[in-house]
Amino acid sequence: MKTALYPGSFDPITFGHIDVIRRSADIFDRVIVTLAVNSDKQPLFSLEERIAQISEAIKDIEQVEVKTFGGLLVRFAEEQKAVAIIRGVRAVSDFDYEFQMALTNRKLSGDIVTVFLAPHERYSYLNSKIVREVARLGGNVECFVPEFIARALSRKFEMEER
Numbered sequence: 001m002k003t004a005l006y007p008g009s010f011d012p013i014t015f016g017h018i019d020v021i022r023r024s025a026d027i028f029d030r031v032i033v034t035l036a037v038n039s040d041k042q043p044l045f046s047l048e049e050r051i052a053q054i055s056e057a058i059k060d061i062e063q064v065e066v067k068t069f070g071g072l073l074v075r076f077a078e079e080q081k082a083v084a085i086i087r088g089v090r091a092v093s094d095f096d097y098e099f100q101m102a103l104t105n106r107k108l109s110g111d112i113v114t115v116f117l118a119p120h121e122r123y124s125y126l127n128s129k130i131v132r133e134v135a136r137l138g139g140n141v142e143c144f145v146p147e148f149i150a151r152a153l154s155r156k157f158e159m160e161e162r
Contacts, residue, residue: 001029001030002028002029002030002083002084003028003029003030003031003032003080003081003082003083003084004024004027004028004030004031004032004082004083004084004085004086004115005031005032005034005073005076005077005080005082005084005085005086006020006021006024006031006032006033006034006085006086006088007034007035007036007073007085008033008034008035008036008088009035009036009038009041009043009050009128010033010035010050010053010054010128011041011043011044011045011050011128011132012044012045012050012053012128012131012132012145012149012152012153013050013053013054013057013128013145013146013149014123014126014127014128014131014144014145015123015126015143015144015145015146016088016090016119016120016123016124016126016127017088017119018057018058018146019119019120019123020086020088020117020119021033021058021061021064022061023117023119024064024086024115024117025061025063025064027115028063028084029063030063030064030065031061031063031064031065031086032064032065032066032067032080032082033054033058033064033065033066033067034066034067034068034069034073034076035047035050035051035054035066035067035068035069036068036069036070036073037068037069037070044132044153044156045152045156047068049152051066051068053148053149053152054066056146056148057146057149067080072108073085073105074105074108074109074112075109077109077112078109078111078112082112083111083112083113084112084113084114084115085102085105085112085113085114085115086114086115086117087101087102087114087115087116087117088116088117088118088119089116089117089118090118090119090123090124090125090126090127091124095116098114098116101114102114102116126144130144131144131145131153132153135150135153135154135156135157136157138157141153
């Protein structure tokens with residue numbers, strides 16, 4: 001069974017992320033959407049909220065699960081017996097950073113490959129930061145994220161205004 005990790009902060013998960021997850025599930029027997037516990041970041045949604053959101057968004061994809069980890073991604077990949085790390089790339093600017101990370105991970109663990117997947121072109125501009133900003137400014141984000149996440153974003157920003 002070939003396992004791949006798809007790491008990210010997913011704050012929130014977008015249709016672009018979901019597209020990459022579906023494409024990954026077509027290639028690998030098992031895909032683990034991997035949330036890094038990163039104390040340097042101040043996410044909008046808690047770790048528990050993001051796990052619940054991702055789980056709901058991918059519930060119809062059988063071979064996909066959600067896990068969290070702390071530490072080196074390649075060590076977690078080895079623990080999970082993963083053969084690949086999936087990275088979504090939207091533009092050349094993404095690729096530059098991701099290529100550096102892929103080479104670093106290869107140096108740390110030569111048994112794990114990095115697979116770059118481009119989302120469908122309709123999501124090529126989309127990222128979580130853009131979604132948060134549009135939602136914060138009161139825009140409709142239902143074309144970027146599932147409806148339940150759009151509602152959660154709206155509630156978050158309504159609470160911040162109080």
